[in-house]
Amino acid sequence: AxxxxxxxxxxxxxxxxxxxxxxxxxxxxxxxxxxxxxxxxxxxxxxxxxxxxxxxxxxxxxxxxxxxxxxxxxxxxxxxxxxxxxxxxxxxxxxxxxxxxxxxxxxxxxxxxxxxxxxxxxxEVDQPVVTSVAVSGTDFDVPSDEPDIFEETLKELKKWVDIKSTKYCMLLVVRERRCGRLGTALKVLTNMIDGEAEPPKKKLYDLKIQLLDQIGWTHVAVYERQWMPVRFPT
Structure with missing residues (x-):
């Protein structure tokens, strides 16, 4: 209570x-x-x-x-x-x-x-780095002498649930993105949007457009932006 x-x-x-x-x-x-x-x-x-x-x-x-x-x-x-x-x-x-x-x-x-x-x-992308990893079109740092807590957390989550399920697969999108694998991140996100039982949230499409821009698929990003007012009328 x-x-x-x-x-x-x-x-x-x-x-x-x-x-x-x-x-x-x-x-x-x-x-x-x-x-x-x-x-x-x-x-x-x-x-x-x-x-x-x-x-x-x-x-x-x-x-x-x-x-x-x-x-x-x-x-x-x-x-x-x-x-x-x-x-x-x-x-x-x-x-x-x-x-x-x-x-x-x-x-x-x-x-x-x-x-x-x-x-x-x-x-913290703009802070000094030790080990550089490409993320979302920029470089961000994973200090080489420190454990990767994100990966450890993801590993722990895998013990309990199917992280490919719609409920948890955003972490897979994030993982691919932080490792610079933007195409794979986009693929996982697109599957996530298509697999939503309810209408996908606006933030998922915003992220999709962001990834398209970062990959350089400007024409596809423009197309998706044109559909946003239809999907999410104000």
């Missing part, structure tokens, strides 16, 4: 955001390592408008995602999910459903962490 209350609180002004942050911190102290609460806080941070600069907002998402991830005993989760429960055993079915919810919360945390990590990298 308190988690729902968090999502209903307004965060339009500095005062409202400050009050929300205080409440979230208070709830975390009252219910430490309570995954459903931490997952709700992450959801609110992701859905809310940045109250700081973009890099700081991404860091808040990463921190909140890490709290969700660290609250889950992944070995225990894997054990329960690997056991085939008896459908007639109501208690076992309840535990299984609870574990499936926890798995989904873990997957969402890993997914949002991956997106935020990549977005933070794109925001």
């Amino acid at each position: 308190r988690g729902r209350f968090l999502s209903e609180l307004k965060r339009d002004s500095d005062e409202e955001r400050s009050a929300w942050n205080e409440l979230a911190a208070s709830l975390k102290m009252e219910y430490p390592s309570y995954t459903p609460l931490l997952a709700k806080i992450l959801e609110c941070i992701v859905s809310g408008s940045p109250d700081q600069d973009k890099i700081s907002h991404n860091q808040r998402i990463i921190d909140a995602a890490n709290e969700v991830i660290e609250s889950i005993d992944q070995e225990e989760l894997l054990k329960y999910l690997s056991i085939k429960s008896d459908p007639e055993d109501e208690e076992a079915e309840k535990i299984k459903k609870k574990m499936e919810v926890t798995r989904d919360q873990l997957a969402e945390a890993l997914y949002q962490k991956g997106l935020a990590l990549a977005d933070a990298e794109f925001s």
Whole structure:
């Protein structure tokens, strides 16, 4: 109930955001390592408008995602999910459903962490580099003496879900883009748009046009732009 209350609180002004942050911190102290609460806080941070600069907002998402991830005993989760429960055993079915919810919360945390990590990298394109990797028509850096946290996060996500599914494959688009494989990124994104059960969101087409521009397919990008008012009338 308190988690729902968090999502209903307004965060339009500095005062409202400050009050929300205080409440979230208070709830975390009252219910430490309570995954459903931490997952709700992450959801609110992701859905809310940045109250700081973009890099700081991404860091808040990463921190909140890490709290969700660290609250889950992944070995225990894997054990329960690997056991085939008896459908007639109501208690076992309840535990299984609870574990499936926890798995989904873990997957969402890993997914949002991956997106935020990549977005933070794109925001730091102009900073000095150690190892240069072509990304979206520019170069961005992956320090050679540091682990690639994005790739590690993607690897962890693969353990729990099919990252080629529509729900998670945006991370594949991001991965190909950050590695400079813009054509593959466009292909994955196009398949993602075509596979959407509901009408695809405008941001997916915006990204498609951006990739077309970066690849140099200007005529196709112009065609897609002409269709935008039809797809998304104001």
